[in-house]
Amino acid sequence: MxxxxxxxxxxxxxxxxxxxxxxxxxxxxxxxxxxxxxxxxxxxxxxxxxxxxxxxxxxxxxxxxxxxxxxxxxxxxxxxxxxxxxxxxxxxxxxxxxxxxxxxxxxxxxxxxxxxxxxxxxxxxxxxxxxxxxxxxxxxxxxxxxxxxxxxxxxxxxxxxxxSVSVDFAVTPPAMDPVAIGNAxxxxxxxxxxxxALAPPQGDHAGLKAALAALRAADAAGGWPRVPAPRAAKLEPGMRDPAVRALRQRLAASGDMTGAASASDLYDATLRQGVERFQARHGLEVDGIVGTSTVATLNVPVTDRIAQVVANMERARWFPADLGERHVAVNVPDYRLQAVENGRVVQDMRVIVGTKLRRTPIFSSTITSVVLNPTWTVPVSLAREDYLPKLLKNPGYLAEKGFTVYSSWAAGAAPLDSRRINWKAVGTGIGRLKLRQDPGPENALGQMKFNIPNGFDVYLHDTPGREKFGQTVRAFSSGCVRVGDPKALAAFVLAGDPDWPAEKRQQYLDRRETKTVTVRRPVAVHLLYKTAWVDEAGLLQFRDDVYGRDSELLEAIARRGLSVPRITLARG
Structure with missing residues (x-):
């Protein structure tokens, strides 16, 4: 100068x-x-x-x-x-x-x-x-x-x-130095x-990028044809229906069927394969039956799917580049948990997540311990909202479910006979009492609890309600994640610990003895919200936005004056 x-x-x-x-x-x-x-x-x-x-x-x-x-x-x-x-x-x-x-x-x-x-x-x-x-x-x-x-x-x-989008997005994006970035x-x-090169390094980013281009091309070509409701309540293989022709065109447009679309109105075996492929890609029950849910999913506009992909690409940017050599990933909208080691999925199981009113939060943590035969202390909010109504109808409910009621939350508080308490008089003051469920077949946490430090007091755990794992939509919990195969997850988390082989863990379980096992090599755990991703086979997967988080995110970005596609159909 x-x-x-x-x-x-x-x-x-x-x-x-x-x-x-x-x-x-x-x-x-x-x-x-x-x-x-x-x-x-x-x-x-x-x-x-x-x-x-x-x-x-x-x-x-x-x-x-x-x-x-x-x-x-x-x-x-x-x-x-x-x-x-x-x-x-x-x-x-x-x-x-x-x-x-x-x-x-x-x-x-x-x-x-x-x-x-x-x-x-x-x-x-x-x-x-x-x-x-x-x-x-x-x-x-x-x-x-x-x-x-x-x-x-x-x-x-x-x-x-x-x-700024939601208080239960407890994720810290990578730190970025604007000056250093500009110079580099x-x-x-x-x-x-x-x-x-700054794009998120997670495995499916490139796949989502390609999928976004394909969806935009489909939109530019006029979108996907709508499928009318069949004359019968459900369209099954072997039936004839005018809706079949539109169904063929729709599945061909999204790549779920190959070859020229037939003009036949017969629901044949080839069409069934296309329907089942579509159902599998969208988290529906794979039965080949075109009912209300399948028709509604078929008729989601391509513009909404574009917005979904954009929202998921955005959320992926919040997470670390390396999820961990050994980690557990829970995808809330897919109701699924995967244990991953060296990039390979070694455990894959169903989970149950929070309801729409008690949403499972999104964050990263570590599994630090496994509790065998855990006790469960009811949070004050649940005691008021869930347990008090049951006790007003049946004062013996807690005793039947293996609970001990304590006079306060103080150490050494005296146990009370829950059947003799006037619950109507206690009312919302139930929060002053401590309700603890002992280990046993009725325990809400089942036989195992996986501790993951976080600010929401949520964790992974077993459950006695195994029948709910058979349902397609599994949003039933109060925010915690109920795992479908807790013994398999424990085997993954405690792998390599000679002090806690499967036989020893089973002995404690059989005796209903509570024991906290520290995980020597803490395992990373990520609670994710992915409604669109590209799987290992290269297939674009979509799931229902059970909590409405896609719209929530895109609207928050738009309020900052930035450009985003809009979701036209209300879901979640």
């Missing part, structure tokens, strides 16, 4: 720095007799940047920008332009960066949120003329930097803080490739 440029820079920044330091204001200098802005632009482009960043306007060319971030970024660079040459023309790196901004939609983002259109228009108008009256090099520079850093951050860490992208031989 020339001495004159340093003088101009100091002169330009002095009022801001002085105000920040609490000094008294000074008289402004005499009005120069030359065009100061033009002089700064010609002599020192870095000073032009500094002068623009001193201004309090949080828009550039009418576009909102992250002004504090841009100030930090350029201050560290000595206010040297990043994308522009000395003559004000855009370097090749800037043009590649623009191409990356224009392609943001491929990742479920929106190019317009990163100034791609205004940059392209200004670039075309700007050409090599550094002194165009229609635009300025500084505007182009700042828009490019703001767009690149925002895209990089959003691509890896998401567009919105999880907790600019220094890369190919800025577009550097931005692409």
């Amino acid at each position: 020339t001495p004159l440029a340093r003088l101009i820079l100091a002169f330009a920044l002095a009022p801001v720095w002085g105000a920040a330091a609490g000094t008294l204001p000074v008289d402004p200098p005499a009005t120069p007799t030359v065009d100061a802005a033009a002089t700064i632009r010609v002599i020192a482009p870095d000073v032009a940047l500094a002068r623009r960043l001193v201004e309090e306007r949080r828009t550039v060319a009418g576009r909102p920008v992250d002004l504090p971030m841009l100030r930090r970024f350029y201050a560290q660079r000595g206010f040297r332009p990043l994308w522009l040459g000395d003559d004000g023309s855009v370097r090749d790196a800037g043009r590649k960066a623009l191409a990356a901004l224009q392609a943001a939609g491929l990742d479920g983002l929106a190019a317009d949120d990163y100034h791609a259109g205004p940059i392209a228009r200004r670039l075309d108008a700007h050409s090599l003329d550094a002194h165009s009256d229609e635009t300025t090099p500084v505007e182009l520079e700042l828009l490019l930097t703001d767009g690149v850093i925002a895209l990089a951050t959003h691509r890896r860490a998401g567009r919105i803080a999880p907790r 992208v600019a220094a890369a031989a190919d800025p577009a490739a550097a931005l692409e």
Whole structure:
């Protein structure tokens, strides 16, 4: 920087720095007799940047920008332009960066949120003329930097803080340093490739990206044909119905049937295969019967499926790159738990999750201990909401279910005979009593509890209500996750611990003796919410948005002024 440029820079920044330091204001200098802005632009482009960043306007060319971030970024660079040459023309790196901004939609983002259109228009108008009256090099520079850093951050860490969407999204996205990101992208031989490398590394991101492109192509072609309700209550193989023709066309459009669609109205074996494939991909009962649920799922618009994929790509950005060499993943909308070791699924079981009113939260933790024959202490909220109504009808309910009632929550509180308590008089004061269920066949936690430290007091556990695992929709719990095969999960969690082989664990279970077993190598556990993903076979899977979290997320992003697709059908 020339001495004159340093003088101009100091002169330009002095009022801001002085105000920040609490000094008294000074008289402004005499009005120069030359065009100061033009002089700064010609002599020192870095000073032009500094002068623009001193201004309090949080828009550039009418576009909102992250002004504090841009100030930090350029201050560290000595206010040297990043994308522009000395003559004000855009370097090749800037043009590649623009191409990356224009392609943001491929990742479920929106190019317009990163100034791609205004940059392209200004670039075309700007050409090599550094002194165009229609635009300025500084505007182009700042828009490019703001767009690149925002895209990089959003691509890896998401567009919105999880907790701002819901208090039960207890996920911490990867920390991102905007200044370091901007410098790294600019220094890369190919800025577009550097931005692409920031995409979430989870296995199905590339698959979802390809699926998003295919769904958008289907939307551009007119979407999927609707399937009318059959004349009978259910459409089964061997039946003839006018709805069959539309069903064939619909399944062919989504790739669930191959070959030319027949004009026949007979529900034949080939069509049944397509229906069962569709049902399996959407978490429906795979029976080949086209009933109300299957017809409703067939008629979800392709635009809604696009929005679902975008929402799931967004949530994936919140989680760590490495889920753990040995980890447990619970996908709430799929009602399924998988234990993974070295990238391979070694346990796969059904689970029961929270109801719509008591949603299972989303977070990462570790399984730190396994409790054999656990006791269960009823939370105050459940005692009031669930147990008090039962006791008003049947005062002997707690005794029948193996509960001990204590006079208070204090250590050493006296046990009470629950059958002699006037529960109507106790009323909502039931919270002052401690209700603890002893180990046994009626215990709500079953024979095993898997402790996972978190702020929601939820955990994984067994259950005596095994019959509910046979249902397709399994949202019945108060927020905890009930596992379908607790013994298999314990074998995975305690694998390699010579002190706790399966035989010893079974002995404790048989004796109904409570024992807490510390997990020597804590196993990572992730409670996920995936309503769309690409499985190991490359098939795009969808699940019902049981809690309405997809709409919740997309609406929260839209409230920030960012572009998202909308879900038109109310589900969840």
